[in-house]
Amino acid sequence: xxxxSIRDLSLKFGEATVLDQLNLDVAExxxxxxxxxxxxxxxxxxNCIAGLLDLSEGQIIINGTNVTWAEPKDRGIGxxxxxxALYPQMTVRGNLTFGLKNAKVPRExxxxxxxxxxxxxxxxxxxxxxxxxxxxxxxxxxxxxxxxVRDVDVFLFDEPLSNLDAKLRAELxxxxxRLHQKLRNTMIYVTHDQVEAMTLADRIAIMRDGVIQQLxxxxxxxxxxxxxYVASFIGSPAMNFxxxxxxxxxxxxxxxxxxxxxxxxxxxxxxxxxxxxIYLGIRPEHVHVGNAAQEQPFNSDISVEVxxxxxxxxxxxxxxxxQPFHFRMDGQATVNVGDRLPIGFDPVKASxxxxxxxxxx
Amino acid sequence: xxxxxYEITRAKPSKSxxxxxxxxxxxxxxxxxxxxxxxxxxVAAVYYLLPLYVMMMTSLKGLPEIRLGxxxxxxxxxxxxxxxxxxxxxxxxxxxxxxxxxxxxxxxITIPSVIMSITIASVNGYALSNWKFKGSEVFFTILIFGSFxxxxxxxxxxxxxxxxxxxxxxxxxxxxxxxxxxxxxxTLLFRNYFxxxxxxxxxxxxxxxxxxxxxxxxxxxxxxxxxxxVAVILQVTGIWNDFLFGVIFAGVKNFPMTVQLxxxxxxxxxxxxxxxxxxxxxxxxxxxxxxxxxxxxxFVRGVAAGAVKG
Numbered sequence: 173x174x175x176x177s178i179r180d181l182s183l184k185f186g187e188a189t190v191l192d193q194l195n196l197d198v199a200e201x202x203x204x205x206x207x208x209x210x211x212x213x214x215x216x217x218x219n220c221i222a223g224l225l226d227l228s229e230g231q232i233i234i235n236g237t238n239v240t241w242a243e244p245k246d247r248g249i250g251x252x253x254x255x256x257a258l259y260p261q262m263t264v265r266g267n268l269t270f271g272l273k274n275a276k277v278p279r280e281x282x283x284x285x286x287x288x289x290x291x292x293x294x295x296x297x298x299x300x301x302x303x304x305x306x307x308x309x310x311x312x313x314x315x316x317x318x319x320x321v322r323d324v325d326v327f328l329f330d331e332p333l334s335n336l337d338a339k340l341r342a343e344l345x346x347x348x349x350r351l352h353q354k355l356r357n358t359m360i361y362v363t364h365d366q367v368e369a370m371t372l373a374d375r376i377a378i379m380r381d382g383v384i385q386q387l388x389x390x391x392x393x394x395x396x397x398x399x400x401y402v403a404s405f406i407g408s409p410a411m412n413f414x415x416x417x418x419x420x421x422x423x424x425x426x427x428x429x430x431x432x433x434x435x436x437x438x439x440x441x442x443x444x445x446x447x448x449x450i451y452l453g454i455r456p457e458h459v460h461v462g463n464a465a466q467e468q469p470f471n472s473d474i475s476v477e478v479x480x481x482x483x484x485x486x487x488x489x490x491x492x493x494x495q496p497f498h499f500r501m502d503g504q505a506t507v508n509v510g511d512r513l514p515i516g517f518d519p520v521k522a523s524x525x526x527x528x529x530x531x532x533x
Numbered sequence: 534x535x536x537x538x539y540e541i542t543r544a545k546p547s548k549s550x551x552x553x554x555x556x557x558x559x560x561x562x563x564x565x566x567x568x569x570x571x572x573x574x575x576v577a578a579v580y581y582l583l584p585l586y587v588m589m590m591t592s593l594k595g596l597p598e599i600r601l602g603x604x605x606x607x608x609x610x611x612x613x614x615x616x617x618x619x620x621x622x623x624x625x626x627x628x629x630x631x632x633x634x635x636x637x638x639x640x641x642i643t644i645p646s647v648i649m650s651i652t653i654a655s656v657n658g659y660a661l662s663n664w665k666f667k668g669s670e671v672f673f674t675i676l677i678f679g680s681f682x683x684x685x686x687x688x689x690x691x692x693x694x695x696x697x698x699x700x701x702x703x704x705x706x707x708x709x710x711x712x713x714x715x716x717x718x719x720t721l722l723f724r725n726y727f728x729x730x731x732x733x734x735x736x737x738x739x740x741x742x743x744x745x746x747x748x749x750x751x752x753x754x755x756x757x758x759x760x761x762x763v764a765v766i767l768q769v770t771g772i773w774n775d776f777l778f779g780v781i782f783a784g785v786k787n788f789p790m791t792v793q794l795x796x797x798x799x800x801x802x803x804x805x806x807x808x809x810x811x812x813x814x815x816x817x818x819x820x821x822x823x824x825x826x827x828x829x830x831x832f833v834r835g836v837a838a839g840a841v842k843g
Contacts, residue, residue, distance in 0.1 A: 224736050245742030257733035261755040270751070271741030318741070330733075 174233075175200040175326060175358035176221065181230035183213075183220060183382075190216050191382045194230070200325075201356045207369040207405070208379035214362045217379070218328050221360065222251050235325055245275070247326075250319025254331040256311040258303040264314050265299045268321050282321075289320040292351070309340045316351075329361040333368065345371060366406050370394070378402050396523070400530040403453050403523055409487055411523070412459075412497050414452045418444045418524070418533070426452045426524070431493045433470045435519045441532055449527035456487070458521040459499035461513055468516030476511045488513075592616065592811035599807050615808035619816060623809055625788075625796040632813055635793030639773055639820075642789055646708045647768040650715030651761065657716070658723025659749050663735050673724065680717035688781065695782060702784030710778045715771070719764055726760040727753060762828050770821040790817050 176198040183191040190213050198204050206214040219225045221232060223244035231240045239247045258267050265286060272282045290296045293313045303311055312332060319327055332348075333341045349372055352359055363369055369376050370390045377387040378401075386398040397403035403411050416428030424440070426433040433452065444450065465471045474497065478489035485503045489496070492515075499515060501507065524533040587604050592615050594608040621631040628634070661673050691710060692701060700706035730753065738748040754761075779789040788796075794817045798810045 219736075222736075222740060224739060243742075244736075244740045249740065251737070251740045253733040253737060255731055255733050257731060257737040259734070259738070259752055259756075270738075270743070274742035274747060318737070 174198065175202065175235060176360070177231075177233040178217075178221070179231040179233070181217075181220060181232065182228045183216060183225065184228045189382065191220070194382070194384065196377065196384065196387070198358055198360065200358055203352050203359045203361065203372055203374045205369040205373035205376045206360065206362045206379060207366065207376050208364065209405070210364060212379040213382035214364075214379050215330055216382075218330055218360060218362050221247075222249055222328050223247050245271075248324045249326045249328055250322040250324045251328040252312070252315050252319050252330065252332045254334050256303070256308075256315045256335070258311055258314055258318075260303055263300050263302055264295065264306070264317075267303065267314055268299075268317050271318065271322055285321045285323060289317040292320065292354075293317050308336050309344065312336065312344060316348075325357055327357055327359045329359065329363075331363055332361075334363070334365070341368075348372060366408065370406070378405060395521075396532065397453075398532050400451060400453070400525040403525070407455055409456050409498060409500070411453045411455050412492075412499075413525075414454075414492065414495050414497070415527075416450065416452060418446070418448045418450045420446045426450065426519075428493050428495070431472075433519060435522075435524070436469050438519050438522065438524065440524075444526065444533050450533065451525045451527060451530075452519075453523040453525060454517050454521065456498050456500045459515055459517045461488075461499065461501050461505075461515050465514040465516035469518050471514060471516030473512055473514045476507055476509055476513060479507050479509060588811040588815060592808050592815060594808055596804070596806065596808060615806070616812040616816070618806075619797070619809045619813035623797050623806075623813060624800065625793040632790060632793055632797070632816055635788060635790035636816070638783070638787050638793075639790040641704060642707055642711070642779065642783065642787070643769060643772045646711035646715070646772050647765060649708065650712045650719055650768055651764045653712065654716055654719030654764070655723045655754075655757075655761070656749065657720040658725075659727050659753060660745075661720065662724045662728040663748070664745065673720070676717050676720055678717075680721075684714070684777065688777075692781065701782065704783065704787050707778055707783040707787065707789075710782050711772050711775070714778070715768055718767070722764060722767075723757075723760060726757060730756070766824055766828055769824045773821050 174197045176196070178194060178196040181191055181194040181196075182189065194217065196217075206217060208214045216225065220227055221234075223239065223242060227240065231238055233239065234247055234249070244251075259270060262270065268286050268289065269282050272285065277285075286299075287296075290299060293316060295310065295313050295317060298306060298310060298314070303314065306314065312335075315332070329348075333344055336344065345368055352372075361368070361372060373390055375387060375389050376393050378385045378393065380401055386393060386402045388396075393402065393406055397406065400413070404413070414426070414428060414431070416426050416431065419425045419427045419432075424435040424438065426435060460468050472492060474490040474492055476488055476490055480487040480489070481503065483503055486501045486505055486507065487498060488501055488507060489498045491497055507513070525531060526533060590607055591599060591604065593611050593613070595610065595612050595614070598609060619631060620633050620636075622629055623631045625632070625635065657676075661669055695701040695706045695709065698706075698709075700709060734752065735748060738752045743751060773789075774791060775789070776791045776795065779787075780792045783789060783792075794813050797813050
């Protein structure tokens with residue numbers, strides 16, 4: 173059964189259409205990440221699901237009930253916000269119990285739920301403090317706790333880790349994943365951070381201008397992006413795009429000025445006509461260097477322009493056929509500017525995009 | 534048991550010590566710019582304080598001493614009789630019961646007016662910033678427009694309105710008028726304050742199932758002390774110092790302190806009792822001054838700490 177179904181959802185602010193005819197089904201217990209650049213409508217969609225924004229058109233069904241016009245409290249959701257949004261004048265306990273008191277939950281029950289949530293999030297020693305006395309990480313735990321005590325089926329997260337520093341973010345990310353594995357609730361998580369999306373999600377929905385570009389599991393998104401936008405959004409460092417044309421003499425190939433890459437076993441979704449302008453996208457981590465390069469179906473040699481050592485690996489910036497190109501090397505490799513290196517890759521791992529529609533071939 | 538005494542020897546600060554900050558320390562010098570600045574400030578302060586000083590001194594003198602004409606001289610013989618007379622027995626028109634009647638009238642007018650106007654305006658501001666409805670912006674603009682229209686223009690229509698409501702010339706009448714005239718500026722004040730509070734707090738409270746009043750009373754009001762203090766100061770001073778609405782809408786029995794002060798000072802019969810007039814004026818001005826002095830420090834307090842990323 174679907175936990176959440178969104179049918180033809182549209183949202184307009186005056187003349188501006190923020191979300192247009194959006195459909196989305198989230199399975200029970202699924203961790204769905206809404207990923208996109210700022211202003212793509214992902215938070216807006218989350219607010220619609222929460223009932224904090226009124227829709228212009230469409231329906232929202234949560235757990236089989238049509239909640240399109242229901243109040244946020246009646247939707248069976250808990251929500252965690254980017255800025256924590258804790259009530260500053262209440263203690264942590266007050267923050268956790270506020271919703272339960274509003275819902276007239278019996279006192280013993282409140283006590284029990286607060287203790288359970290506090291234990292799960294390790295915030296028991298903080299229960300009598302005010303939010304102002306807590307660190308950022310502690311505040312966000314309390315905010316998660318506030319959603320937890322509501323005993324709901326669906327959790328909504330609106331960029332919950334964005335305000336934390338990098339180390340805390342990584343810690344809480346793992347903790348969230350652990351929490352999901354334990355509770356098995358449906359979770360919808362909005363972020364612009366692709367690492368959070370890849371690590372947490374069962375499925376990722378990549379959004380742009382209020383439209384879902386691709387909805388798939390992280391591996392599919394990474395390996396078979398449906399269009400150039402998705403390909404460039406996912407992956408760090410970003411995918412290389414070579415500008416050229418599709419050729420079909422004896423076998424399919426990618427050609428630009430001095431390049432002729434036989435596409436061999438590339439898994440085509442659609443066939444393009446001869447000479448159609450296309451992009452060939454290849455991820456920096458799929459480029460092989462040195463001896464391994466010789467074994468790849470395509471190989472060439474380049475001269476190193478910029479070297480960025482990162483410890484775990486080294487990023488090398490160069491150009492291939494006068495087009496900017498970068499790839500990843502082992503962190504221990506010693507490369508100097510000006511070195512000539514043999515490189516190679518397998519076109520099976522590449523992604524081809526039509527130049528006008530930017531859709532995957 | 535012997536009490537040992539210690540000679541505390543302290544190392545004399547040596548100029549070459551590496552731990553101490555070194556280098557030439559700029560001397561705090563009084564330069565011409567500073568002298569100019571301070572003298573201008575001093576002149577301005579004297580200019581504004583001198584009348585207060587004269588009033589204070591005059592109110593403590595007896596009439597014969599005042600007639601000597603040395604208005605800046607401190608009293609040779611300090612007397613509090615003018616203060617007592619101003620409070621208790623000075624004639625305000627027909628009655629000779631002093632300012633105390635006016636004082637209590639002003640209290641009876643100010644307290645309910647302040648409470649009512651702030652209560653209504655805070656709810657207005659909250660609704661206009663958090664529960665926007667179709668046309669709420671237009672409504673707000675019209676309301677603000679009200680604060681730019683001179684009061685005098687609306688006097689006659691308001692007299693008719695209050696007469697029709699049967700509250701003209703009564704305490705309720707003048708409270709009603711003060712509440713209405715407080716609305717534009719107070720609504721603006723509260724709306725802007727609530728609009729500046731983090732929006733996610735409001736959303737969180739909605740998810741937590743708090744309704745219109747629940748969010749207002751349990752979440753927003755507790756973190757809005759500064760703006761309430763500002764509103765109270767604004768309203769107490771404004772309503773206490775009001776003359777026009779008091780004289781028109783309150784009715785003779787309920788004349789506020791300012792109206793009675795005017796009646797004392799502007800009596801044309803008999804001897805001008807300057808000392809009593811000064812004492813009466815100081816008494817009337819005491820309340821807003823006290824309010825300002827005691828609540829000024831609340832102005833700067835930030836209460837939203839900890840609500841959002843800190």
